[in-house]
Amino acid sequence: MLTSTFRPGASLLHRSGAGAKLLGLLVFSTVLVAFQSPLAVLAGFALVAGLYGLGGFGPRTLVAQVWPLRWFVLCLLPFQWWTAGWQVAVAVVGTLVVAVAGAALVTLATRVTDLLDVIARVLEPARAVGVDPERVALLLALTIRAVPVIAGTLHEARDARRARGLERSTRALVTPIVVRTIRHADRVGEALAARGIDD
Amino acid sequence: MIQPSSGGRASRRMSSRDLALVASFAALIAVLGLPGSITVFGSAAPITLQSMGVMLAGSILGWKRGALSVVVLLVLVAAGLPLLAGGRGGLAVFFGPTAGYLIGFVLGAAVIGWLVQQRLPAYPLWWGGLANVVGGIGVVYLVGIPVLAAATSTSLWLAATGSLVFLPGDALKVVIATAVASAVHRGYPGITAPTAAVKSDRAGEQASAR
Numbered sequence: 001m002l003t004s005t006f007r008p009g010a011s012l013l014h015r016s017g018a019g020a021k022l023l024g025l026l027v028f029s030t031v032l033v034a035f036q037s038p039l040a041v042l043a044g045f046a047l048v049a050g051l052y053g054l055g056g057f058g059p060r061t062l063v064a065q066v067w068p069l070r071w072f073v074l075c076l077l078p079f080q081w082w083t084a085g086w087q088v089a090v091a092v093v094g095t096l097v098v099a100v101a102g103a104a105l106v107t108l109a110t111r112v113t114d115l116l117d118v119i120a121r122v123l124e125p126a127r128a129v130g131v132d133p134e135r136v137a138l139l140l141a142l143t144i145r146a147v148p149v150i151a152g153t154l155h156e157a158r159d160a161r162r163a164r165g166l167e168r169s170t171r172a173l174v175t176p177i178v179v180r181t182i183r184h185a186d187r188v189g190e191a192l193a194a195r196g197i198d199d
Numbered sequence: 200m201i202q203p204s205s206g207g208r209a210s211r212r213m214s215s216r217d218l219a220l221v222a223s224f225a226a227l228i229a230v231l232g233l234p235g236s237i238t239v240f241g242s243a244a245p246i247t248l249q250s251m252g253v254m255l256a257g258s259i260l261g262w263k264r265g266a267l268s269v270v271v272l273l274v275l276v277a278a279g280l281p282l283l284a285g286g287r288g289g290l291a292v293f294f295g296p297t298a299g300y301l302i303g304f305v306l307g308a309a310v311i312g313w314l315v316q317q318r319l320p321a322y323p324l325w326w327g328g329l330a331n332v333v334g335g336i337g338v339v340y341l342v343g344i345p346v347l348a349a350a351t352s353t354s355l356w357l358a359a360t361g362s363l364v365f366l367p368g369d370a371l372k373v374v375i376a377t378a379v380a381s382a383v384h385r386g387y388p389g390i391t392a393p394t395a396a397v398k399s400d401r402a403g404e405q406a407s408a409r
Binding site: 002003005065069076079082092096099101102104112114116133135138139142145149151154175177178179181185186187193194 | 204211212215216217218219220221222223227229230231233244248249251254259270271274275277278279280281282285287288289290291293294295296350351352353371375378379382383384386387390
């Protein structure tokens with residue numbers, strides 16, 4: 001049920017380090033926003049499209065990544081064009097679309113675990129202020145495990161609500177889910193304590 | 200209950216139950232945003248309840264664990280898991296125009312939790328509701344709208360009026376989240392400690408009462 005946005009592959013993009021890709025994205029989007037001009041959008045788009053090709057992703061995949069922005073583009077493009085001219089319209093909307101496409105590419109070509117490893121590495125200096133990277137990793141893993149469990153309680157609660165004839169009551173649905181969420185946490189907490197996590 | 204013994208370090212470190220609660224509520228926020236999972240008013244208005252999950256996390260877990268559960272969710276989203284409303288995920292959402300609302304979720308949960316902890320162990324409905332309005336709507340919009348305006352190069356006014364569409368749904372979520380949080384605080388007293396100052400006052404009161 002938890003399928004990540006990662007798409008396996010063997011391209012250069014897939015093989016390069018997660019940290020490098022994140023850094024590249026940061027630099028790319030900063031430059032894009034700093035210039036915010038039609039020319040920068042064009043250059044940025046060419047670069048991103050080229051990298052999609054390098055990663056073995058087709059134009060369809062690229063379009064799918066920016067598809068959630070369609071309403072923004074449809075409203076914003078005519079509005080900016082009308083109020084500020086076509087250069088501004090293309091710069092603003094283009095920057096948004098190209099930055100989102102670039103960010104999506106990083107998660108397309110990088111495993112979830114590799115990105116989480118980067119977080120653990122970045123958090124290493126935070127040990128000094130009491131942050132324990134291993135506990136952070138444990139927290140993330142516990143959450144990934146909890147999602148299907150809580151989703152399961154949602155289905156149970158929905159059935160129970162129907163049986164009680166309260167289909168339209170959101171409260172009759174959410175209260176049992178929250179109670180079961182806490183119970184799940186209690187069980188997991190006890191299991192962790194039994195394994196010496198608190199020592 | 201065994202109290203954490205060694206002062207500063209233990210108080211900063213979270214217990215295993217805290218870890219489990221944070222993880223479970225992060226998952227709860229994700230599940231409440233599952234596509235088509237829950238609709239308010241039968242199926243007339245398909246609003247996801249993700250932002251209600253944020254309200255619940257703050258109201259039930261307090262400011263620290265509540266905000267942390269939202270952070271955990273966002274970290275997993277950034278790493279590529281499709282846990283946001285409508286199955287969205289990946290780094291792209293943090294580069295889109297609505298990224299500010301996600302940051303607003305973190306601050307909103309913290310503000311809700313902080314306000315609720317001012318009154319705990321009591322959870323008066325009006326106070327809980329006010330906390331959800333201030334944190335879950337006020338703070339979320341306060342961060343989300345300027346970011347939306349900046350990302351789309353539109354005026355604050357325009358971005359704000361565009362966000363009004365979500366206000367009725369959010370108001371409804373406040374009502375439900377407050378009712379559910381009230382039931383939880385009654386059923387699980389002590390799930391969240393009051394703020395430090397209030398706690399020591401209350402502890403003094405209890406001691407003198409005894």
